[in-house]
Amino acid sequence: xxxxxxxxxxxxxxxxxxxxxxxxxxxxxxxxxxxxxxxxxxxxxxxxxxxxxxxxxxxxxxxxxxxxxxxxxxxxxxxxxxxxxxxxxxxxxxxxxxxxxxxxxxxxxxxxxxxxxxxxxxxxxxxxxxxxxxxxxxxxxxxxxxxx
Amino acid sequence: xxxxxxxxxxxxxxxxxxxxxxxxxxxxxxxxxxxxxxxxxxxxxxxxxxxxxxxxxxxxxxxxxxxxxxxxxxxxxxxxxxxxxxxxxxxxxxxxxxxxxxxxxxxxxxxxxxxxxxxxxxxxxxxxxxxxxxxxxxxxxxxxxxxxxxxxxxxxxxxxxxxxxxxxxxxxxxxxxxxxxxxxxxxxxxxxxxxxxxxxxxxxxxxx
Numbered sequence: 001x002x003x004x005x006x007x008x009x010x011x012x013x014x015x016x017x018x019x020x021x022x023x024x025x026x027x028x029x030x031x032x033x034x035x036x037x038x039x040x041x042x043x044x045x046x047x048x049x050x051x052x053x054x055x056x057x058x059x060x061x062x063x064x065x066x067x068x069x070x071x072x073x074x075x076x077x078x079x080x081x082x083x084x085x086x087x088x089x090x091x092x093x094x095x096x097x098x099x100x101x102x103x104x105x106x107x108x109x110x111x112x113x114x115x116x117x118x119x120x121x122x123x124x125x126x127x128x129x130x131x132x133x134x135x136x137x138x139x140x141x142x143x144x145x146x147x148x
Numbered sequence: 149x150x151x152x153x154x155x156x157x158x159x160x161x162x163x164x165x166x167x168x169x170x171x172x173x174x175x176x177x178x179x180x181x182x183x184x185x186x187x188x189x190x191x192x193x194x195x196x197x198x199x200x201x202x203x204x205x206x207x208x209x210x211x212x213x214x215x216x217x218x219x220x221x222x223x224x225x226x227x228x229x230x231x232x233x234x235x236x237x238x239x240x241x242x243x244x245x246x247x248x249x250x251x252x253x254x255x256x257x258x259x260x261x262x263x264x265x266x267x268x269x270x271x272x273x274x275x276x277x278x279x280x281x282x283x284x285x286x287x288x289x290x291x292x293x294x295x296x297x298x299x300x301x302x303x304x305x306x307x308x309x310x311x312x313x314x315x316x317x318x319x320x321x322x323x324x325x326x327x328x329x330x331x332x333x334x335x336x337x338x339x340x341x342x343x344x345x346x347x348x349x350x351x352x353x354x355x356x
């Protein structure tokens with residue numbers, strides 16, 4: 001648990017994160033998340049992404065007809081490339097190792113192309129609703145809801 | 149197909165007469181001094197003959213005005229303009245406006261103006277309440293909200309992160325199922341692993 005100088009709580013939960021998976025050359029912050037009722041997974045924390053991003057295969061597993069209640073868009077910029085996909089609304093959970101999970105309902109982008117992208121948790125659709133901090137020495141991600 | 153002309157009549161009650169030729173049919177409006185448009189107000193040609201008037205502006209056809217909408221303000225102005233038209237005109241132009249909603253939405257997304265995209269769908273829902281697609285879209289892009297925060301600690305995350313750090317090249321592009329730092333399954337199909345480990349505390353990850 002992280003506290004402010006005056007003793008009030010900054011973040012009530014924490015979880016380990018990975019900064020590198022296998023031999024992938026890029027370092028990132030992958031935290032444990034769960035998209036709706038799907039099995040838990042890891043997603044890249046990305047303050048540059050407006051919304052969370054969910055792999056198409058996972059979206060289909062969650063709801064084969066997910067496109068029926070979605071908005072089509074061609075204009076999401078992922079790594080400098082305009083990417084086509086759909087926007088849906090889902091609850092996304094950060095899984096705590098210690099403390100409380102937090103579930104945020106937000107906008108999730110499902111890319112429709114065949115690029116190999118990891119899942120993301122983005123700023124507007126998720127991170128803007130929590131307080132968070134990282135300790136890169138111990139690879140710990142601290143988090144909690146804004147109104148605590 | 150459309151032409152719009154705005155006339156100013158020298159008359160104490162009528163300040164402007166707006167003529168539209170819509171699909172070959174002449175539709176006329178009279179705009180009175182109190183600035184209220186009276187739809188379906190047919191101005192007999194005798195009126196024109198008996199009153200002198202001058203063209204004060206040659207308006208852009210509504211169709212072209214809709215095509216040139218590039219901001220929330222111009223979208224709202226146009227909606228208000230069109231709602232004052234006779235029913236056939238409203239129906240016709242509303243279709244153009246509905247298509248414009250998606251076009252504007254894409255333009256706001258490409259410039260990452262998410263707040264504007266939200267406002268756009270709020271306006272769209274307000275003026276086109278029967279369009280279910282707009283209310284769905286408004287909900288999808290609404291600001292995110294905390295649903296709950298509850299005690300539910302997941303065991304073995306640290307062990308799983310350690311395992312993932314040391315993954316070999318053989319797992320590239322595959323889905324893997326891991327629990328407490330132990331590999332449970334590997335597959336090209338996410339669905340297969342998700343069904344196999346449904347309800348269990350297992351992480352399923354695509355290795356890139």
